[in-house]
Amino acid sequence: MQNPVNSFQQLIFALQNFWSEKGCVVMQPYDMEMGAGTFHPATFLHAIGPEPWRAAYVQPSRRPTDGRYGDNPNRLQHYYQFQVILKPSPDDIQQYYLDSLTALGVDTSIHDVRFVEDNWESPTLGAWGLGWEVWLDGMEISQFTYFQQVGGLDCKPVSGEMTYGLERIAMCLQNCNNVYDLVWTQQDDNIVTYGDIYHQNEVEMSNYNFDLADTSSLFQWFDTCEQQSQLLIEKQLPLPAYEMAIKASHAFNLLDARGAISVTERQQYILRVRSLSRAVAQAYYDSREALGFPLLQESNSA
Amino acid sequence: MSDKRDLLIEIGVEEMPPGSLKPLASAFHQSLSQALENGQLNFTDCQWFATPRRLGLLIQQLDTAQADITQQRKGPSVEAAFDESGKPTKATEGFARSCGVTVDQLERLETDKGTWLAFTQQIKGKQSTELLPELIEQALKRLPIAKRMRWGNSDIEFVRPIKWILLLFGQDAIACNIMGVESGTHSYGHRFHHPQPIAIKSVDQYLSTLKDQAFVIADYSERQSMIKQQAKSLADDLHGEAIIDADLLDEVTSLVEWPVAFVGNFDQQFLSLPKEVLIANMQDHQKYFPLKDKDGKLMACFIGIANIDSTDPAQLRNGNERVIQPRLSDAAFFWEKDIKFGLENRVDALKQVIYQKQIGNLHERKNRITEIASYLAKHINADQTKTKRAAELCLCDLLTEMVYEFSELQGTMGKYYATAAGEDQDVADALEAFYLPRYSGDELPSDPIAQCLSLSGKVESLLGIFAIGKIPTGDKDPYGLRRAAIGALRILVEGKLDIDLRALLDHSAEQFDASLKAEQQVQAVFDFMMERLRRYYLDLGINPDVFDAVAAVTPDNLLDFDQRLQAVTAFRQLPEAESLAAANKRINNILKKNGEVVTNKINNTLLDETAEQTLAGLLSEYHTNLAPMLDNNEYQQALSHLAGLKQPVDDFFDNVMVMCEDEATKQNRLALLGNLNQLFLQIADISKLQGK
Structure with a gap:
């Protein structure tokens, strides 16, 4: 039987379809630089408070320090996560996840799929949870987390988060050892690879991230974003305040890649972003409460 | 007699953390066994099972009910139970009511002290099925x-969702709800x-149903031996041997329900x-097991x-x-890059890395280690140039790419990179031995250069971290100071290093920035190390009183400390020991009561009694005889010699009144006792000995 998911874009379609049928709002990537799908407001903010929520989306993720100038077949500074959040986490959430692998063409009677303890913590988001990394024949292909706290607030109910590392899974499905050789799409004999689309980007962005990003303006930008975020919190506008916190976080990541932040300062910067995240989380909760938690009422009446 | 049945409990859980699986299963076992015993439910055996997805207990021959109990309750005495008119008092009526009977139904209980009202009741034992759900839930909630x-x-809340x-009790279900989940069979x-x-x-x-039909080996040790067996069999096929680390084996056993070994190549x-x-x-x-061939070389699989x-x-x-494959490619890339960069070239970059915010950067720590190591090298005759060189390089590998990726390779990579850079082999080896001992019972550095280096690192940590007030408390020891202290002590004692610990600490403290006031921590660090030393010796079987006797005279040199311990241990076995210990205790008390000793000079003209004259004569003789033994640290010989004082001391206390009327005579006798006391204290305070 031919594997139906033989290109990177089919992988995305398959996941979107699968989770759409599980009642998820299929969203689009957030249009800002961020380190992981968790930063998308559809996860970070929606995990707060009592309102039920199911969403799935692709999120391009940027980790400047992971850049390798396009030389390493496994490491990228820009890559894709497919993020799913189910709130509250359903009893059979693990089975949902396994069914999604089957939908991608992973035969669980051939491959060794394992849930291996992984305790997730994001110091900048003031968030932590317990769960696993999912192994496929020893390869970590997903993160699976039951959120316990987000932005310093206890998660009630608990959200279940599943994050697929799309490149890793595609490499398994396509039996491919170099990320740049992945087939993004194939039309007859015309193949477009991951490398065709992103190799130049990895080379140039690595140059920028490691060597050229202007540190003094980034330091200033960090301060500006922090001030803006604080100001917007005062104005009770958690959504733009959160965007400012995300911008500050990315500025920090760039400075880190430039080696501009010493070990001690590093901790200070992380704490500064965390205070923003916490303030946003509380303000968002308050704003939803003021609205009477609308999604809660919809689900009750349904 | 109550019936007995076997009980099976299985808690199905989403995959649990492998590191805590065995501890949780055995804690569940202990906690529920205890609860059953406390609840008067007897059983013959309790066995635990554990897989990543289940915790199980099999309890054999468990009572189906608590035994019925006959209990006699004592009420008021007959005398006090009725008023003058013979009517029961309020209290008596209350007692009868609480027993569920009328006053005239109460029994009379005859005792030596009179007759009492009483009631004998039968308390029916509860059914196990009624008690178990709560006992199980409580045991689960108590898991660590x-x-x-x-x-x-x-x-x-639980470790993962249930x-x-x-x-299953015999063949029956116990329908209940535990931790929010309905039970079943x-x-x-x-x-x-x-x-x-x-x-x-x-x-x-x-066990057999799961194994034969459901691909689950619930028995942990059976699963573990299957893994070992399969690994061995595959290794045999390849004419090699699997390297199976015990912790890793536990981890792997905790990650599978149906183990199937396979070989992969690189x-x-x-x-x-x-x-x-x-x-x-x-x-x-x-989580793979590496393979080595017959010559002990790693194989590419x-x-x-x-x-x-x-x-x-x-x-x-x-x-x-x-x-x-890509992981090893990464490692090879780091290896080449690190060698190309050169270990020595990382020394400057140590300045960029914070060791501890208040103490400063790694370069400063490196400088202090170098000073301390040089001091030690001088004292134990280690090659000073090589020691200094090793100290200069000992932190450099922390900055290599390889150690950044695999922190447990610290030291080991230092050795490899130093060797690759053409450093002296003793220097390279010392870089690895710098971290010894890594855990309790681990090997110690044996080469003098390595001893100096390892000891310096540990002493430097202790003083520095004490100076910023991060002293270990309870089970909190984030800087691993207990391990550092015991490591340093073992190097000194087992390495038989002739080093004055206090002088070492004093010298080390001087290396810190004055603002840290490290010199004020010397005593605290010394005491901290003495506590560790005590535990260390107790674990070796030294009696606590022997340790205390030696510790009381605080020898600063641990080699010397060790020799005194051996001597006092031997002395403690002598027939004279007990009475001399008692005499010293008595002397201590007398001296303490009399406050300041006016003089320690003995005036021979004031000695009236024969017993005190004899003792005084012996004291000066013993003093002279002891001196050469003490100079040579021959403590055991010295103490055997001092055992000869038993009879004269006993005679003294039998015949001489220390606290006599005449003040001058009294002071003279106190001086005599003071001298006697001092004689023993040159070796140990044997008044601490508790007797055999």
Whole structure:
């Protein structure tokens, strides 16, 4: 039987379809630089408070320090996560996840799929949870987390988060050892690879991230974003305040890649972003409460 | 007589952390066994099972009910029970009511002290089925779970979400709700081989049903031996031997329900990397067992333990090889890059890395270690140039790419990189030995250069961290100071290093910035180390009183300390020991009561009694005889010699009144006792000895 998911874009379609049928709002990537799908407001903010929520989306993720100038077949500074959040986490959430692998063409009677303890913590988001990394024949292909706290607030109910590392899974499905050789799409004999689309980007962005990003303006930008975020919190506008916190976080990541932040300062910067995240989380909760938690009422009446 | 039946409990859980599986299962076992005993429910045996997805207990021959109890309750005495008119008092009526009878139904209990009203009642034992749900839930709630979690809408907390609860008592269910889950008599099999529920018909069929029908080996030790057996068999086929680390074996056993070993290969070219690097890659990330050939050399393959009997093992193996290959490529890349950069060239960069915020950077720590190591080298005749060189390089490997990736290779990479850079082999070896001993019972550095280096690192940590007030408390010891202290002590004692610990600490304290006031911590660090030393010797079987006797005279040199301990231990066995210990205790008390000793000069003209004249004569003789023995640290000989004072001392106390009327005579006798006391204190305070 031919594997139906033989290109990177089919992988995305398959996941979107699968989770759409599980009642998820299929969203689009957030249009800002961020380190992981968790930063998308559809996860970070929606995990707060009592309102039920199911969403799935692709999120391009940027980790400047992971850049390798396009030389390493496994490491990228820009890559894709497919993020799913189910709130509250359903009893059979693990089975949902396994069914999604089957939908991608992973035969669980051939491959060794394992849930291996992984305790997730994001110091900048003031968030932590317990769960696993999912192994496929020893390869970590997903993160699976039951959120316990987000932005310093206890998660009630608990959200279940599943994050697929799309490149890793595609490499398994396509039996491919170099990320740049992945087939993004194939039309007859015309193949477009991951490398065709992103190799130049990895080379140039690595140059920028490691060597050229202007540190003094980034330091200033960090301060500006922090001030803006604080100001917007005062104005009770958690959504733009959160965007400012995300911008500050990315500025920090760039400075880190430039080696501009010493070990001690590093901790200070992380704490500064965390205070923003916490303030946003509380303000968002308050704003939803003021609205009477609308999604809660919809689900009750349904 | 109550019936007995076997009880099976299985808690189905989403995959639990492998590190805590065994501890949780055995804690569940202990906690519930205890609860049953406390609840007067007897059983013959309790056995635990554990897989990543289940915690189980099998309790054999458990009472089906508590025994009935006959209990006699005592009420008021007959005398006090009735008023003058013979009517029962309010209290008496109350007692009868509480027993559920009328006053005239109460018994009369005759005792030596009179007659009392009493009531004998039969308390019916409760059924086990009634008691068990609560006992089990409480036992689960008491489990030592490091991080508890909630899930879904529930407020219940556990290590991971609970999926099912199987309760079987003999062949019957115990229907109940535990931790929010309804119990049943079904288990579930392997996640992929047998995902559907499987009925367990009776307790004794549990293990076999899971094993024969559901691809689950619930017995932890059986699973572990299967893994070892399979690994050995595959290794034999390859004419090699699997390297099986005990902790890793536990971890692997805790990650599978149905172990299937397989062999994977990697590119031969990676065998040129240091073996520790290859092993770390295989063990840490991938949980593989490395293989070595007959000559002890690593082979270009590994053994993995899958949790499935794959229908296409080649795909499973390929997948695993696809993971290890890039990891080793990364490692090879780091190795080349680190060598090209050069170890020595990292010295300056140590300035950029904070050691501890208040203490400063790694470069400063390196400088202090160098000073302390040089001081030690001078005292123990280690090669000073090489020691200094090793100290200069000892922190450099922390900045290499390889150690950044595999922190447990610190020291080892230092050795390899120093060797690659053409450093002296003693220097290179010392860089690895710098971290010894790594754990309790680990080997110690034996080369003098390595001893100096390792000792300096530990003493530097102790003083520095004490100086910023981060002294270990309770089970909190984030800087590993207890380990550092015991490591330093073992190097000194077992390495038989002739070093004055206090002088070493004083000298080390001087290396810190004055603002840290490290010199004020010398005593605290010394005391901290003495506490560790006490535990160390107690573990070796030294009597606590022997340790205290020696510690009381605080020898600053641990080699000397050790010799005194051996001497006092031998002395303690002598027939004279007990009475001399008692005499010294008595002397201490007398001297303490009399406050300041006016003089320690003995005036021979004031000695009236024969016994005190004899003792005084002996004291000066002993003093002279002891001096050469003490000079040569011959403490055992010195104490045997002092044992000869038993009779004269006993005679003294039998015949001489110390606290006499005449003040001058009294002071003279006190001086005599003071001198006697001092004689012993040159070796140890034997008044601390407790007798055999």
